[in-house]
Amino acid sequence: MSDKKYCYRYVDSNDDQGRPIVILWTRVILRETDKTFWYCPDYPLMSMDQLRQYQSRPGNRQVRLCRKGAARSKYHYTKEEALRAFTYRKIHQLERIQLTAETVRMCLKGLGDAGFLEKNEKGNIGLFSKVLNVPDGRFVAADEPGPIASTYSWGEC
Secondary structure (H helix, E strand, O other): OOOOOEEEEEEEEEOOOOOEEEEEEEEEEEEEOOOEEEEEEOOOOOOHHHHHHHHOOOOOOOOEEEEOOOOOOOOEOOHHHHHHHHHHHHHHHHHHHHHHHHHHHHHHHHHHHOOOEOOOOOOOOOOOOOEOOOOOOOOOOOOOOOOOHHHOOOOOO
């Protein structure tokens, strides 16, 4: 029976054929207090004492500190909490990507409409669009925020 206690994190990646995969990273908790814990990669054939001795070598950067109560900590004790954190991160990333894509599209369109960039035959800004002129200072690319940006609270300017 192992005396090791684990913490987990799910990450996304791609396999050797480009398919999306979700991977469970398993880490061993080396030491913990009421507010923090230290963890490192698991080496299954090592006991806890061997792991602590191996990871305590000078210059070892694999040991990490995590505050258990931190809302944005990288690792969580249970696989369920780790999957919940993974889902939250991915949904947040999607929302940010969509906002960024909308902003980029509107900026390029605004620069083209204002005559700063040359439009292609379809009326779009392309990778090889020529710079016709440059804006001085701040350039407002659109009169109104896009549909995604308008759902956010931007505060007062």
